[in-house]
């Protein structure tokens with residue numbers, strides 16, 4: 001009875017206490033209620049990537065084995081589901097086999113109790129079973145939209161990143177993470193949300209096969225008040241161009257040149273396809289050299305230059321203004337191929353393909369997604385004629401653009417950078433004043449701007 005009472009009081013006190021503490025502590029820094037999206041939920045989810053040290057090689061092998069069992073169970077259950085479905089289709093006996101997490105989980109428990117699969121009991125139950133959550137989700141996505149999603153597929157060993165999830169009951173004590181059936185492992189790296197409630201952990205192996213590095217992606221429930229807030233007011237228009245974005249104050253956010261990286265990726269892919277067993281239709285056993293090159297290829301894939309740049313740009317924008325106005329771009333339509341049909345072949349196909357690649361490489365979508373959770377409010381406006389309209393007198397004309405970079409109004413003589421002009425138009429289109437409140441943040445960039 002006594003123990004029971006303690007447990008109940010602990011449960012009530014931990015997450016709620018942190019939340020109220022931060023709400024009262026930070027209430028003054030929360031932006032005003034005039035902006036619609038500042039009514040954030042009480043807690044939000046944030047994920048931190050921390051380095052995980054297995055300590056010795058054997059533990060690393062054990063972690064890889066757990067990930068391998070997850071993959072095995074995925075493949076096993078996928079085959080099992082397909083077989084059940086085919087049988088049901090042929091004979092229509094019994095209910096239709098539905099692949100939900102519940103049914104797959106039940107089948108997994110049966111599998112685990114099967115004497116032939118007794119070895120499954122050496123691996124953490126919850127972690128392995130959770131791989132079926134991903135399988136069930138993959139099936140759900142497929143049922144919802146079979147055209148674009150495609151059926152869940154078998155996971156091949158050499159193309160699957162070894163990873164597993166600790167779905168609940170995460171034990172995290174300062175720099176130590178408890179991995180079930182493995183033990184306490186040390187974590188390293190800066191952690192903004194160390195005081196928050198950890199929800200799930202994804203353990204993932206990165207690096208190359210001879211030199212594996214383990215990481216823990218810890219998802220926390222973070223009190224909304226603790227998350228970095230956007231600037232309290234101000235608005236910016238943002239014109240996204242190939243390779244760069246410009247805001248309505250004229251600041252240019254350059255996106256990285258990924259051509260050398262892309263070339264390296266292509267080279268590695270070619271090298272891999274020449275290795276024994278690694279070509280598209282090569283059925284021979286996979287060679288160790290290919291394994292090494294594949295590791296190098298996966299390493300290149302993890303270089304997130306574009307991701308880093310869009311993170312930095314969206315952070316600066318959110319620190320500068322509460323509202324960010326962007327064009328409502330239809331990237332899919334814009335990057336459609338110019339190939340045409342056999343009867344009516346398109347023109348400039350090569351050039352359009354290059355432009356498409358550049359548009360996709362600019363990370364417009366990424367920037368927008370990151371702004372959505374960092375900025376206070378994101379407005380989308382119609383992009384028509386934003387680049388041909390004068391931001392001072394409103395004159396619209398193709399002649400206003402003597403070159404790609406320069407805007408020169410034919411009616412009033414107003415001249416400035418073309419992207420800057422477009423960004424001002426985008427801001428105005430959202431019904432906001434073109435000369436914004438100087439609401440620069442308090443960071444180094446703002447101080448730099450203040451010095452003439």
Ligand SMILES: [Zn+2]
Pocket residue numbers: 390391392393394395409410411412413414
């Ligand atoms: Zn003008």
